[in-house]
Amino acid sequence: MTAGTAPRWESALEAVTVYAQGALCRRVARGTVPAGGQVRVTGLPRSLDPHSLRARVLGAPGARVTEARAEIDAEPVDADAEDEARREVDRLREAYDVARTRRDRQLTRIEEVGGLRPVPPGRKRDDPHRRTPVDAWLELADFVDERLTALHGRLRELEDELRRVEHELELAHDRVERASTDAPASGVATSYTAVLTLRGAGEAQAEVEIEYGVPGAVWVPTYRLIRRQGEDGGRLVLRASVAQRSGEDWTGVRIAFATADLRRRTGLPRLRSVRIGRSQPAPAPSGWREPPAGLTDLFAGYDAAGPRPEPDVSGGAAAGRIGAGGAVEDTCVGAAYGAPPPPPPPPAPSALPGPGAAYGAAPQGFGGPAAPGSAPVPDRPRPRARTGSGARAAAAPRAGGEARAATPEAAGGALFAPAPVPGPPRPDDAELDYAALVLSGPDEPWDRRGRLFPGSGPDLVTAEYRRRAERPAALPLPGHAVRPRESAGSFDHRYDAAAPADIPSDGAWHTVTVGEIPVGLRTEYVCVPAVEQTVYATLVLSNATDQALLAGPVEVSVDGEYQLTAALPTLAPGGARRLGLGPAEAIGVTRRTHLTESTAGLRSNVTVLDHRVHVELANRLPAPVRVEVRERVPVTSEADVRIEERAGWTAPEDTADRERHAPGTRIWRVDLPAGGTTALDGGYEIRIPAGKALTGGNRRS
Template sequence: MTAGTAQRWASALDSVVVYAQGALCRRLARGRVPADGRVRVTGLPRSMDRGSLRARVVGTPDVRVVEARVGIEAEPAGLEPSESLRREVERLREACAAARGRRDRQAALVEEVAALRPVPPPRRRADPHRRTPVDAWLELSDFVDERLTGLHDGLREREEEVRHAEHDLAVALDRLSRASTAAPPDGVETSWSAVLTLDGARDTDVEVEVEVEYGVPGAVWVPAYHLTYRQGAAEGRLLLRASVAQRTGEDWTGVRIALATADLRRRTDVPRLRSLRIGRRQAAPAPSGWREPPAGLNDLFAGYDAAGPRPGAHAAPAAAGARTTGAAFAAASPPTPPPPPPAPAGYGAPPAAPPVPGGAPAPAPQAFGAAPGAQALTRGRPRTGSRAAAPAPAAPGRPAPPAAAGAAAGSAPTPPPAGPPRPSGDELDYTDLVLHGPQEQHGRRGRLFPGSSVDPVTAEHRRRAGEVAALPLPGHAVRPRESAGSFDHRFDAVAPADVPSDGTWHTVTIGEVPVGLRTEYVCVPSVEQTVYATLVLSNVTDQALLAGPVDVTVDEAFLLTAALPTLAPGGVRRVGLGPAEAIEVTRRTNLHESTAGLRNNTTVLDHRVHVELANRLPVPVRVEVRERVPVGSDADVRIEERADWTAPEGDTGPDEHAPGTRVWRMELPAGGTAALDGGYEIRIPAGKALTGGNRRS
């Protein structure tokens, strides 16, 4: 049974782990194992990384997966989603135009009725004056008022219809702009699936569950928080949320979401260390999956070469009776078309080869099973019994090939590097190897080379998925890799969530985290006579809280959105809440200059600082007043402090204080005031004092 006729199992997306960039999706499929054990799990997105496919059997230890690879299915393309959205947009445009027309007609009726005025008949010169019919005027006014009341009610209804129609049209236009524009070629739609081979099933009537895991690009996330607490409380409730955006090509509906700060593309394989042995040298073992090329591979196309060039090929006729060699065939073959442009770099794309110095073309990769020396790029020397491809002799009457000409000139070929052959991972990926035919170059014909596994439609899907990484971040948001530092963290959501594949930010609730907090007020009156409210948060859990925006709600009233710094387990940080206008601060300074010493050879600068605080709040508050004293580097200049302030202890985290910072901490009762006095003396010897200058700063 081929892969195309394998039994099809429908799969459902169960969970997703979103990394700093990219995501790891997990699908579940259930069914009965067929006799040959081959099944096809459908539903995989086009943007997935084919090398990340993993599969295993869940709950049935006797059955295991012995082979897993990516398969392609083709079916006639139905109605494109973009086409249905386009029709919906046209319908809504017509409905919006009709609603505007009804509103305009209603407005015209309002203007027509509002323009009704009583017009008296023309009076002739001989006619006497007539009395004004007041009753008729009043009846007309009542009619106009009654009519306008009904028309205005209808006009409001028409305007409401127009607003709804314009809103629906705007939503449809937005959905159309976000829809994929990658149309399947030739009306054929292709999809990817996982082709699995199961082994160990003794009874075909038993259902088994298969878990398929794969990586996709186009998914990012940033943390967000919502803090709720009450005034005077020592604890608060911090709701951990996340803004998730994804454009992987499949909607995440009702899936379990986890968030990780790790890099999905980082290599995690363990390096292999070669052992050092003392004794006789032993040959290194050949790599797994490597096979030597068969003997006489170049003679396989002798008959093809003897048949001459293909019909339509522009080549000079060969000499009569001469056998067409590989060099002659290469000369007679049409020029090789230029290679296609490389696919855009994205998730899972191999790195581009560096340019070769001097402008020389990059060497082609070695074929799978090719003998060393067949190409300019060799990965090892041949084993015993392998035969290198010898250059073919030139045909009679033709110039020698470039290689032969170089050999005749005395240039020796480049020796292959020592050691066993070391094929790369691409050369050992059997599903992507392509067998080259006789029309290829002489060193590539009949050999396996890695082929291009990214078709134009898949490349377009990956390009659109990569656009998510360039989305503008929400306010105060920080990338997880920047805030996590050298550690990696994972956060699991408590409930399933829905994240559509539209490339916009969606909020997902992760869980609730208890935090300790206290409210403190900080002021630096020497810089600004304003008191600022702050929250001192402490992380009492064993999980780090990453930097991000936090919505602060106090006593069930929204206060503001602030920036939460990274909180390590057990860490304490301060979050600013803005100015506190209910607390006033006033600062006054006084400078007295004098001399001291036996001969008055010491200048004494006496600085006095007076700070007054007033609390207008109905609750007691804790205020921290920061001052600064000079810091000298000369041992002869002495600074003597005369105050009860203290140096900062740094109990609010790694806040960097300027040298010479001093702190007053005090409790202010509700409606109370306080005065703080401090100061310092600077004693400068006469030989180091400056004449003049500003003594106050």
């Protein structure tokens, strides 16, 4: 069974894991395994990385996938489906126009009925005034009310119908635009197909899971904090803004988000020994094999047949094609027999490439440059130089005055001199990718034909799909958003969404709700009156879960009302961080200072600067609050300059607080009742020797 005749299994996208950049998608396909064990799983996007393709059999012990490779399939675009989608848009647009016309006509009727008023008949100049019967007025008012009630009920139905049709029209427009965004401009649609070879499954039903990577998908965390006044806890809803343009819509998939980098290096460094002397370890297998004997004579008959004829539309034979596996497919050479012999080919090498030459490249000498694509061969040190009188005598000048070195080390002036080691070349990664190697045919240059070489890179269409898939990485981030790789630090985290999600392949940001995280909340008020006489409200968040909260924007709502959007810092498991909410206008603060300068000592040789600080707080909220007032005292590195503080404030107690605050920070924590006020007094004295005084006087704050 060939790949073309293998049965085709439809696949469905079930799960996606979005990393810091890029995503891993998992598809599931089911079907009956044929006798040959080879199947084709369709529906893979063109932007996938073929080297990331993985497959395994689910729920069948003993069954396994022995081969998996990605191939490109092309098929005509279903023009009928596109035309049907456009016709649906036209139909809904007409229905929307009809519904809007009916709604407008109903509004006109309501306006006409609402304008009904009783109009008395015309009266001549000599006619007396006539009384208007009250029953007629009331009957007219009842008629207008009854008619307006019926018309307004019908208006509600027409408006509901108009909204429904408008919603369906928007959905149809979105389907057409998304289908045309990633569809090819030509009439041919291309996609990747996974060609799998299954063993051990027999000819029974099997389920296969396929995993592959796509580039360019990005995500950033966002939050919504819901709290109520007077409660110590709250709910933090974790959301993710996701953008992808892989060429396939992620519809109804289980989605997860990770902070790891898919392209990071994972290989461990290898420490090699340093050997001195002649003995060296055997080189590791390089994956290179000698070309078969007689390769140069394989194409002798082809060369002797003469030049190939021009293509004949009447049915001439076509030249054979040599596949990647080395087999000749449909070999039929249409040579013109009796034609003059061709010019002799260039002289073939008399022997196979010597050691040190790249596979398929011209042979190189031992001392020649390294062949392209081959890894350098480690140098082998020469024998160690002799020491002592013998070496000095060997290096002494001869009778003719010419100095001669007895060893290569003496000639080079070094203990070791590099020398190439005979051995096979070491191919690079491209040459070791056997599935991508292409066998050169008889029309290739003489030093290439009959040999395997890496094929060309991705075609222009594939490169365009991958370039398009990378575009979301350049999207501007939402406000206060931080890349997960930057905020995660040295650890990687994973977040699984609680429900399936839909993310279209349009390259725009889409928000997905991941889950709800319980957090501890405590409201605190902080002020720094020495800098600004304003009290700020803050929320102290404590994370008691085992998952970290990454930095990102958080929407804060209190008692169901939106308050503001702030920047949430990274919150480790078990940690607590402060989130600023802005000024609290209901709490006032006032600060006054007083400085007194005097001298002390027997000879008045010490200057005393007495600083007094007075802070007043007023709480105009209907609930008690705790306010943290931050002040500062000077710090000095001089041993004879003393600073004496007055009691009343304290230094930061926790190690984290001391690291966060500047040296010399002092803190007051005050509990204010509802509508209450308080006053805080503090200060410090600075004693400076006369010799340490500043020129022009001492600084005052």
